[in-house]
Amino acid sequence: MRSLINVEKFAVKKADTLKIQSNTNKSLIDGQKNVGLGGVGRSKKHDSADKHVAGEAIYVDDRPSLRGELHAAVGQSAYAHANIISMDLSAVKAATGVISVITVEDVPGHTDIGPVFPGDPVLAIGKVEFIGQPLFAVAATSFDLARRAVKLAKIDYEELEAVLTVKDALAKQNFVRPPFTMKRGDSDAAIKGATHQLSGEINVGGQEHFYLEGQVSTAEPTEDGGMNIFTSSQHPSEVQKLVAEVLAIPLNKVLVDMRRMGGGFGGKETQAAQWACIAALLANETKRPVKFKLARMDDMIMTGKRHPFENNYTVGFDAQGQIKGINIEVNGNCGYSPDLSDAIVDRAMFHSDNAYYLDQATITGNRCKLNTVSHTAYRGFGGPQGMMTIEMIMDDIARHLGKDPLEIRKINLYGKDDRNVTHYHQTVEHNNLSEIIDSLETSSDYQARRQAITEFNANNTILKKGLSLTPVKFGISFTVQHLNQAGALVHIYTDGTIHLSHGGTEMGQGLNIKVAQIVAEEFQVDVDTIAISSARTDKVPNSSPTAASSGTDLNGKAAQAAAKTIKQRLIDFACEKYQVEAGQVHFENSNVIVGEQSFSFAEFTQLAYMGRVSLSSTGFYKTPKIHFDRATGKGRPFFYYATGAAVSEVIIDTLTGEYKTLRTDILQDVGHSINPAIDIGQIEGAFIQGMGWLTTEELVWNEQGRLLSNNPATYKIPAINDTPADFRVALVPDAPNREHTIYNSKAVGEPPFMLAISVWAALKDAISSINDYKTSPALDTPATPERVLFAVAAVKAQAAAAAK
Template structure:
């Protein structure tokens, strides 16, 4: 029976739970070591442990696989191959071209071929290495350049055109052409891939899994063991990092554990060793670019063409959406009138690359920044001036190549504020003076902007659900479809619900993400976690609040004509101040519904993949950063001296968390562009598969002077409390580090030569670029 609705308000002047810095909801548990991750869940009696047998060849037919030595190894209970899968041998998220375990043919070094189940983790790992496999090797492709030359793609190449690029290019007085290579990146989450599958009655299965996409894991496991989705429950309380690496790639581990547990009717845990994790799983896509751009004497871009080839790996995975986002972010903050933007997902005999923070956006945007950097140097101008000249306008030059009108543009104002607060012009002069007097050490300075679209490329994924319970004692339990990977989504959702009900955060608790509580969820990805799930939770809490308000009016009347107000743990109605628990207890006795589900679907989104046009984003986040570096031209070593970042988080739900996210994204993106080099040997084996060979940034790589601020702005769209996403966009801020390094190298040749610097800008790459500048100067 529907309850009547009474008007309610939250008096923000008196009390509010959003828009203020609050600690992470699990902060104390993290510090005390009491936060439960998947591997911390107490193991049930009889738990077994799994390990995967991996291919040692990049591309080959399996001519024989003798698993007898594996089965006879100490502690082994069972060994399974693809022939033992009763359901579907597939874990591909979109196109079904990604087997759980290889059948007849292996496509990369590290591809799982079978699974061992043993009494201990160590016994399973040791046994998996005893398999005797013979191969017939086949030709292999490793780089995107090779894939492009061979016409090898996992998906048909895509193209976005606007205007008449060729005609505009031929009329342009100046032209710049070139190639660029930007490497991939390992997610390097602290907690590796892990799944713990527990059989339940009636052939059901509970899967505790470190995943960004519980619903996808539910589907994959159900298909693999041949049951309907309602028999598979997936739960994730928190992850020790994800960064996109646990969006689709966790499916292999969940499915493997689920298959073994279903067959043995015993709990099975599959936890990846760090080396195996890095060998098996996909990373950020590396990109190879060929570009040509026409521009006028002032530096305004008149025509732009770019051909991007991604290293997709052996299967499609999420390469299609990643390429689409790269195409849609090539413009970054700049109006491009006549463009021809192409992207091809090159098929290579390497790990199937996947989502990574930014999801193709950073790879698309860095190309136009590289081009503008070259234009500026060719014209002898400061790159900031060329950037500003090409910015999107407010009312003109404000439609993207894919046809979306930009209605929230603040990039000019934001950049101007950062230019002034960072003392950019004075520091530019100081850098030039330093370089003139320093023959070996050279400084560089760069300011780069960002514009990043917020929403999933695929429209139907922009939805979320939530479930809110108010118990008789006035305490509140919250469930939603997002997953916590350290980014603070649970904290923000709790803040939203607390705000709606006028309660302190201590009155609320959040539960693990659970497919049996909120069904058909989207991945926590595309920077939409707080946007979608915050709105869904707000919807659920508001329904409860309105029911309580209607009941309060029934009890106390509304003669004062004021709406019912919820704040400071009380309900204020008709001159009465009633404690929230007191009203809840009375409402329960009166049979008022004290729980509610909530739902949200982002409005106004549409996309036509055939024409590459539409309105794919709800809004844009903006930002800019200034970085100053010093480079040792004899060794290629460098150091980031100072970084200033200004980011548009709208009306931030939690400034403390958002500033932390900007800082983390900056350092992670800096690692991608400078130190984190993925290297495969000539046989196709990833050799950088451990902390000893793969260099992520350390504390010593962080600048001593690191200034991060949030731009004062309000989202023009009706996002949750007019906030903006802060997950992925800030990863573009450290473009400024890369171009500051390029600026320092350029000074070696008096800024007359464009350094051929590729990413990551390792010391070796920097020395190569310096040598090229010296030879050309």
């Protein structure tokens, strides 16, 4: 049956398209004012853009095969929870092309590769805890032969009871880490004393990373008993450490090289390490290079996802809708091991307020252990799952009081005086949430569109439209303090060209070009004269993962520090050689001005070299001000907050549950943008990925704990036709970060992801219109057409019951 939703015309008029384009161009042009040759603040294309388009970018799997290179595969558990009685691998060892087979017994060093807490064995030890857990590893002469061989194993199990739901884990108190509570005031008394009380719950689905380049590593033995690792990893230093530990060799014998990733999104922060370790173990055993790449289905089965959450709340509020007291419980499905779940659930707790002041509040986080793959980092790192509950609360309060949800959101926003401290006791400084919302409300014609949509819904029984404006306040810093550090290495050669290496990893997000622009700005040279090398553990040691939206903040500052050191040496040299004051030495337009003389940058570096000036320096940066006392639940875990807001409009077909996103307007504060084009691209991509998480990307496990949505045919990521037909993105103008960040910019990687909550809230708004906005519909995520249809049916039933 042809859907009635097609009756509505979605095509954007040509004039509208031109308007969007002009708005975007204006944003880019404004960002180019008052910038030097270095180009900070100027739109520069991704340094590998041409290579990406031409197919010339080299990823790990594109590297030429090494002499004698073997290919790895692993045998996988068939049960979610079982003891391993016996493993007969004789047929595996005898299979065509097989050179080596190893089990955990063959690991010379550490067998547990847990990134923070133990619990992640490199290969199963005595039992299995999820379907797909690696049992043993094979090295064979081809990828196909290795995959065929592992299927020949004969394994006997003693099946154990599996925990496969959050509710079951809560009932059994089955946790990977102990529960934790953040508390301010007496929330129970405040709720009881409030004029109104509400309670509710929501299931927030997980999300497959679905990076275009899957997990892949190559391990090459070296002549000194060490190992070179080429890996698609967001955390080369951790790979270095874990490979050294499983091989029982010093870290200085392991080199990790990471040129670029075809996407990571958090899925390669910790979980790239296992495949590198297995490749290294096989390479150590065979004394030959070993490549280990996961087929897409194996990748989806054996690697963790965004944590699904099951959250609930009780809230008390006054007649205007202002929250007086609140209890929120966030229950993270962590899978079978700790991985990064402790910090992820912490961040869900930190962001359970989103943009709203919670005076009397108790936030509890449970880290539930289930017999599924261990879930891991994903863009937002628990923040999105935490924000979903408070945004549901805003809608629930609004429907209860018969008000526009935007009115309720605005009345609960963080203020500037007495309403500016979070439930974890950090002051929300430099708060511009109200200004952003007011500006977007005006620029998006929110009020006029709200009235038009209400009229549309009153006159249409089948098609319904929804509109929602939701804000985001997202804390920037790793919540684990020691990770907030970075290093960089800068060389200037005698022809004036510059070599740059830093501890961050490029996964398509444009980190390298932004850091190169920072170095170019310091020397006032063209960014094209800077060559950016791969992230290597022998150039920048002990690096933190590229995660937590901190890549540019940390590595940009470290690179700037290195550049400033060299620049000062050049200034000192000029002062000594030409007898001038430091104030008479200037860098501009690829020249060095010394008093009345002018040298090209290349000429001056040659002179400095002849004068025996060091033209190489390391740089280091650590984030200031941050601290958090977990014992008291108080501190300043975040250096600053990134803020933004989005308005989304949707239309649904109440007969089928099908829907479309008609228009989205975004206003994001990125401070002084280092590269507006890259930043806008990150905002667009984050929003679409967030929309996929909340609408189409559904993870499904069966009753035995087997992942059924394990390939592109059964798991739907958003495509171009899911993009809003009218998509408008703007950066807040003239908004320097008041904290001393790199060129007063703000992080942009994760914060826009949560702007997609506006689409989910708009779907709820459309469904609520069925009952004249008197009902706040329950809508778990992902809000697939089926779930939308079920929610429509529930609201219709409520309306019918009320009419009797």
